[in-house]
Amino acid sequence: xxxxxxxxxxxxxxxxxxxxxxxxxxxxxxxxxxxxxxxxxxxxxxxxxxxxxxxxxxxxxxxxxxxxxxxxxxxxxxxxxxxxxxxxxxxxxxxxxxxxxxxxxxxxxxxxxxxxxxxxxxxxxxxxxxxxxxxxxxxxxxxxxxxxxxxxxxxxxxxxxxxxxxxxxxxxxxxxxxxxxxxxxxxxxxxxxxxxxxxxxxxxxxxxxxxxxxxxxxxxxxxxxxxxxxxxxx
Amino acid sequence: xxxxxxxxxxxxxxxxxxxxxxxxxxxxxxxxxxxxxxxxxxxxxxxxxxxxxxxxxxxxxxxxxxxxxxxxxxxxxxxxxxxxxxxxxxxxxxxxxxxxxxxxxxxxxxxxxxxxxxxxxxxxxxxxxxxxxxxxxxxxxxxxxxxxxxxxxxxxxxxxxxxxxxxxxxxxxxxxxxxxxxxxxxxxxxxxxxxxxxxxxxxxxxxxxxxxxxxxxxxxxxxxxxxxxxxxxxxxxxxxxxxxxxxxxxxxxxxxxxxxxxxxxxxxxxxxxxxxxxxxxxxxxxxxxxxxxxxxxxxxxxxxxxxxxxxxxxxxxxxxxxxxxxxxxxxxxxxxxxxxxxxxxxxxxxxxxxxxxxxxxxxxxxxxxxxxxxxxxxxxxxxxxxxxxxxxxxxxxxxxxxxxxxxxxxxxxxxxxxxxxxxxxxxxxxxxxxxxxxxxxxxxxxxxxxxxxxxxxxxxxxxxxxxxxxxxxxxxxxxxxxxxxxxxxxxxxxxxxxxxxxxxxxxxxxxxxxxxxxxxxxxxxxxxxxxxxxxxxxxxxxxxxxxxxxxxxxxxxxxxxxxxxxxxxxxxxxxxxxxxxxxxxxxxxxxxxxxxxxxxxxxxxx
Numbered sequence: 001x002x003x004x005x006x007x008x009x010x011x012x013x014x015x016x017x018x019x020x021x022x023x024x025x026x027x028x029x030x031x032x033x034x035x036x037x038x039x040x041x042x043x044x045x046x047x048x049x050x051x052x053x054x055x056x057x058x059x060x061x062x063x064x065x066x067x068x069x070x071x072x073x074x075x076x077x078x079x080x081x082x083x084x085x086x087x088x089x090x091x092x093x094x095x096x097x098x099x100x101x102x103x104x105x106x107x108x109x110x111x112x113x114x115x116x117x118x119x120x121x122x123x124x125x126x127x128x129x130x131x132x133x134x135x136x137x138x139x140x141x142x143x144x145x146x147x148x149x150x151x152x153x154x155x156x157x158x159x160x161x162x163x164x165x166x167x168x169x170x171x172x173x174x175x176x177x178x179x180x181x182x183x184x185x186x187x188x189x190x191x192x193x194x195x196x197x198x199x200x201x202x203x204x205x206x207x208x209x210x211x212x213x214x215x216x217x218x219x220x221x222x223x224x225x226x227x228x229x230x231x232x233x234x
Numbered sequence: 235x236x237x238x239x240x241x242x243x244x245x246x247x248x249x250x251x252x253x254x255x256x257x258x259x260x261x262x263x264x265x266x267x268x269x270x271x272x273x274x275x276x277x278x279x280x281x282x283x284x285x286x287x288x289x290x291x292x293x294x295x296x297x298x299x300x301x302x303x304x305x306x307x308x309x310x311x312x313x314x315x316x317x318x319x320x321x322x323x324x325x326x327x328x329x330x331x332x333x334x335x336x337x338x339x340x341x342x343x344x345x346x347x348x349x350x351x352x353x354x355x356x357x358x359x360x361x362x363x364x365x366x367x368x369x370x371x372x373x374x375x376x377x378x379x380x381x382x383x384x385x386x387x388x389x390x391x392x393x394x395x396x397x398x399x400x401x402x403x404x405x406x407x408x409x410x411x412x413x414x415x416x417x418x419x420x421x422x423x424x425x426x427x428x429x430x431x432x433x434x435x436x437x438x439x440x441x442x443x444x445x446x447x448x449x450x451x452x453x454x455x456x457x458x459x460x461x462x463x464x465x466x467x468x469x470x471x472x473x474x475x476x477x478x479x480x481x482x483x484x485x486x487x488x489x490x491x492x493x494x495x496x497x498x499x500x501x502x503x504x505x506x507x508x509x510x511x512x513x514x515x516x517x518x519x520x521x522x523x524x525x526x527x528x529x530x531x532x533x534x535x536x537x538x539x540x541x542x543x544x545x546x547x548x549x550x551x552x553x554x555x556x557x558x559x560x561x562x563x564x565x566x567x568x569x570x571x572x573x574x575x576x577x578x579x580x581x582x583x584x585x586x587x588x589x590x591x592x593x594x595x596x597x598x599x600x601x602x603x604x605x606x607x608x609x610x611x612x613x614x615x616x617x618x619x620x621x622x623x624x625x626x627x628x629x630x631x632x633x634x635x636x637x638x639x640x641x642x643x644x645x646x647x648x649x650x651x652x653x654x655x656x657x658x659x660x661x662x663x664x665x666x667x668x669x670x671x672x673x674x675x676x677x678x679x680x681x682x683x684x685x686x687x688x689x690x691x692x693x694x695x696x697x698x699x700x701x702x703x704x705x706x707x708x709x710x711x712x713x714x715x716x717x718x719x720x721x722x723x724x725x726x727x728x729x730x731x732x733x734x735x736x737x738x739x740x741x742x743x744x745x746x747x748x749x750x751x752x753x754x755x756x757x758x759x760x761x762x763x764x765x766x767x768x769x770x771x772x773x774x775x776x777x778x779x780x781x782x783x784x785x786x787x788x789x790x791x792x793x794x795x796x797x798x799x800x801x802x803x804x805x806x807x808x809x810x811x812x813x814x815x816x817x818x819x820x821x822x823x824x825x826x827x828x829x830x831x832x833x834x835x836x837x838x839x840x
Binding site: 061065068069072073074075077078088089091092095096098099 | 440608612699
């Protein structure tokens with residue numbers, strides 16, 4: 001690893017090089033020098049998108065490629081140290097923005113962080129309607145481990161069958177959660193399109209965010225559970 | 235902008251390439267060979283690199299280093315398996331392996347630097363100008379320490395490393411440039427010591443790496459070893475010859491095993507013949523391709539799991555891959571090609587020379603960096619997850635594998651005790667859950683102003699640049715001031731050590747160049763003297779006595795120039811001899827070849 005790095009100029013409304021007004025552009029209109037993206041820029045703005053949840057992934061990719069051509073360090077090799085530092089920082093933000101928005105789950109998690117100040121990782125929560133099933137699955141997992149460590153083939157085979165069934169139940173639950181999430185994506189996008197600022201409207205937005213957060217929380221739990229089963233079954 | 239060359243620094247062979255107009259081209263050496271063997275021999279009369287060094291392997295194994303790439307960025311405990319095959323005393327100082335050669339202890343970056351210098355010199359001879367900048371390739375699955383060690387090697391060789399590029403992605407650049415391919419490609423790169431698989435999406439000049447995987451300890455060397463093991467065992471049982479303490483014989487067997495392996499890619503069988511010492515006769519053995527395939531099948535299988543993982547990480551299935559490109563000398567093995575074809579359900583491409591394509595790609599990347607090619611852009615990823623050690627020895631990940639680079643992650647640190655003035659941070663790389671199972675990259679101490687517990691808020695930024703190399707900065711959130719951090723790399727040279735090695739190499743550099751030029755001039759002089767001698771015996775009736783006298787005078791002048799150290803004087807004498815013998819050369823040629831070729835030198839016609 002490297003031990004030192006150039007400090008970056010802070011993003012301002014003035015060009016860091018020639019001090020002319022840049023008005024939020026990526027390149028200075030006067031001296032054409034690349035400008036640092038604001039550290040607080042949100043990923044939607046970075047990629048020129050409204051804060052909606054249904055995204056045309058083809059145009060997202062096109063925009064990402066276009067901005068990569070603008071910022072990537074490959075095109076700054078012979079430039080000043082400052083321009084190289086800006087290119088590195090901007091590319092880094094751009095890459096994270098694209099990675100986050102490309103994936104629908106990461107996208108909605110990120111939106112929750114932006115809109116509702118949610119924590120970076122939404123903790124998993126067991127879906128209430130599956131409570132008993134989940135307790136059973138945990139038992140099956142323990143039985144399976146015990147059978148394996150005692151070389152009890154018959155019990156292991158029985159536990160395996162039970163776990164395979166459990167997997168189907170959990171996969172169905174995850175699909176249901178995701179399909180409701182997709183509905184909420186639509187609802188959210190319509191609310192964004194309306195764009196009014198009255199109380200009912202913002203209450204609806206808040207309600208939608210809350211429900212999405214709950215769904216994500218349950219989805220995380222189910223996914224972890226599926227992971228445990230996959231690991232046990234090999 | 236200064237010229238940038240592309241270098242493939244391989245485990246067994248290395249190459250240097252440049253852009254000839256719009257075509258990447260490998261620079262050949264004086265004998266027309268494009269590859270330089272990655273072997274360095276430390277002889278009493280000087281350091282040899284390449285084929286000359288390879289010859290020393292058998293005569294002088296204790297001073298001749300091969301496959302040094304396997305030791306780059308490694309500690310001693312990482313290479314215990316290698317030791318039985320490696321006739322050197324190894325030690326470790328400050329997390330870096332030292333290889334004992336004679337009375338010197340050398341680090342892998344210093345030895346790699348000798349190979350880089352050879353390539354640099356080759357390029358300098360070709361261009362007639364000094365080369366200071368290079369793109370150097372590394373296996374995609376190289377970790378931070380291994381990348382840094384490669385960069386250090388470049389510095390020691392006097393090269394500013396403009397970019398570290400992953401070998402499979404470099405190959406994709408060369409391939410994409412030539413084929414103008416669009417779609418999803420898989421690059422399967424099985425070299426001398428490492429294996430990589432990369433899945434890329436090619437669209438409108440953008441080369442986006444979707445996923446990469448590999449094994450930095452799997453390659454042609456391992457195939458050789460399996461043959462070597464068989465041969466050694468049979469020599470012991472059949473001939474009663476023990477190979478312990480006979481590094482010369484071991485090297486001889488290794489070289490012959492490698493040759494047999496290469497022949498088995500062309501033919502269905504190959505004979506290995508090893509002359510034994512102490513009048514024990516010869517070991518002679520025929521290996522069939524089928525037998526070889528049985529030996530290596532497990533190794534070939536070992537490459538398939540990383541392929542499957544990479545396909546999965548890319549969010550694809552094997553059949554989604556449109557084209558498969560084979561890279562690395564080991565992909566010439568028919569069994570490898572078969573297994574790859576079965577996995578992807580498609581014939582892999584092998585029309586580009588698998589041994590040159592990485593260097594060609596490095597030249598393409600060098601051209602992009604110089605502002606030449608502007609419509610191609612490579613978006614690569616970091617191969618391994620980066621994280622820090624948290625409570626209970628668990629790794630908490632900050633940047634996931636296959637994240638497009640450059641990228642960064644931020645982490646906030648605070649204190650647990652009133653007045654605490656530092657926090658220790660341990661940086662790791664790898665996919666395992668526990669810190670101890672992953673690669674330790676560095677430890678550092680974050681200095682914190684003394685405050686009540688929990689009050690300080692220090693934000694640490696981990697940045698992975700386009701080379702895949704990590705840097706760390708820290709900032710006090712309250713004051714906005716940068717915080718000092720002292721990073722201690724776990725497996726790497728300190729900046730001071732690299733500085734010293736650069737200075738050492740600089741002091742020797744001038745001497746090296748002069749010596750090199752003298753040796754080259756001497757070699758040329760010797761061959762022209764031999765040719766002249768031969769020509770003079772056949773000169774009767776073709777040259778006048780004046781001509782012959784002039785030639786003899788030029789020979790005497792050259793001989794006296796050769797006793798001096800000035801390479802320019804030798805060159806001048808060579809030219810004078812060429813001029814004096816020009817007439818004779820032409821007549822000789824007409825009489826012997828009956829041809830019409832003109833302007834030949836004596837050395838060409840005798």
